[in-house]
């Protein structure tokens with residue numbers, strides 16, 4: 001009956017917004033969670049049996065107390081006392097056993113269900129279309145994976161069982177009270193609604209504040225995340241004290257909201273305690289008088305008070321757990337919402353037309369229109385038609401914001417065009433299986449994405465089952481082998497978070513090695529704009545030449561050398577194709593190209 005063993009009051013996670021609609025969303029929450037609990041029905045049954053068993057034992061302890069008082073303490077025989085104590089000890093032993101089983105099974109269930117839920121959410125997240133992550137802050141998605149699931153773990157592993165146990169205790173204690181003394185029981189029955197009323201009323205207020213509190217905690221988290229991510233910028237502009245100040249404000253706002261919530265909650269607890277002990281005192285007064293008048297034994301009164309306190313603490317526990325269950329409703333809702341987001345671009349449709357059947361890997365953009373979901377009124381690509389023959393290379397040039405990167409994103413189907421279509425060997429890429437389409441494409445981005453792992457892992461990302469020899473061969477072809485060998489642990493050298501321990505040119509060459517290992521039919525290159533030193537540049541160029549051979553290649557070209565080597569050049573401006581041809585042709589027909597080329601020549605000359 002003690003609710004100190006598993007304190008319900010504070011979970012390590014912040015308060016989360018609770019849903020405003022009450023019992024309906026609670027039912028939905030249980031229905032949603034049930035899908036995850038169902039596979040472990042046996043454990044659940046075991047836990048419930050243990051729970052009922054321990055509740056029964058706890059209730060019978062009241063009878064033990066009665067025996068102890070009547071037979072042992074107020075009787076004369078020490079034999080009777082010994083017997084009563086033995087009965088109590090036996091009950092305690094059984095309870096310890098039952099509690100062990102209950103605690104283990106229930107906590108196991110909480111951990112297991114949350115582990116499954118986390119996996120389900122993550123599995124779903126990695127298949128979502130990229131624009132989802134533009135409209136939803138990554139910090140918020142992370143907090144669903146960690147904070148919301150941790151809260152649910154607490155709820156399933158602790159709060160549910162406490163609520164159920166308290167409900168059982170409440171009913172059991174009530175029945176036993178009625179058997180022990182009808183008049184006193186009626187007093188208790190009048191007292192209980194008095195205790196419940198403020199709980200329900202105040203509970204609502206606390207819930208509203210919880211939502212505000214959670215939102216401000218999320219703000220604090222994303223603020224800190226951003227600062228840590230850009231720590232070098234913060235320090236180089238010596239903005240530390242400004243950031244400290246701004247962060248402190250966020251934290252203080254969160255504190256103020258939390259303070260209001262805590263005050264309401266403290267008030268709630270105080271009122272409950274006051275009412276509960278008021279009721280117990282009333283009971284002792286009436287029952288004590290009955291005992292003095294000889295209408296009740298002292299053991300009966302002791303048992304009665306025992307049950308009344310048990311009932312009271314059951315109600316108190318439910319009041320605490322109630323708030324948590326409300327918060328869990330919010331957390332579950334958010335997780336289920338996330339699970340129900342449908343990817344606009346399915347990763348694998350199982351469609352018949354597999355890109356693996358590509359014959360020459362010819363890429364064509366046909367009257368493509370596109371604007372990003374976050375900027376629907378601003379076209380990023382407008383009526384663009386462009387053709388790249390299989391095995392040939394096309395350089396995209398144009399001022400910043402012309403839509404060059406967007407074309408590469410569309411071709412990888414991170415977004416779908418709003419008008420027109422993109423075809424591979426004449427087949428609309430929307431009709432292809434997305435996974436097999438992407439398997440045909442390798443990208444070497446301007447800022448290569450490296451994972452917090454070693455060199456080998458990062459190169460092998462292009463082909464997870466590649467042998468060590470294949471990895472080394474790819475690194476050699478990418479002109480990366482020499483510098484990798486000079487790293488402290490060669491191919492096993494750890495690269496630090498996002499590959500921070502490598503130079504720009506080295507990162508690029510790892511990305512090229514990764515692409516070589518993938519051995520794609522189509523290659524998308526976004527040349528680094530940052531100037532590499534002559535030697536790095538030479539190595540990167542060599543590596544790229546090797547990689548481009550016999551592959552359909554689209555390059556966002558910033559370097560003159562690349563532009564001159566490309567089979568064809570497309571000039572883009574404001575999402576439109578303004579000219580296409582060879583370098584010589586374009587110099588003559590496209591003033592924009594001429595200007596861009598002159599700038600390049602000047603740079604190259606310099």
Ligand SMILES: Nc1ncnc2c1ncn2[C@@H]1O[C@H](COP(=O)(O)OP(=O)(O)OP(=O)(O)O)[C@@H](O)[C@H]1O
Pocket residue numbers: 134372373374375379380398399400401402403404405406407
């Ligand atoms: N995720 C996005 N959400 C909204 N708008 C975007 C997004 N990415 C790019 N844009 C906008 O789309 C337009 C085309 O951008 P894109 O990145 O394709 O240009 P770019 O030619 O590759 O430029 P750069 O050479 O500077 O990389 C720009 O106006 C840009 O602001």
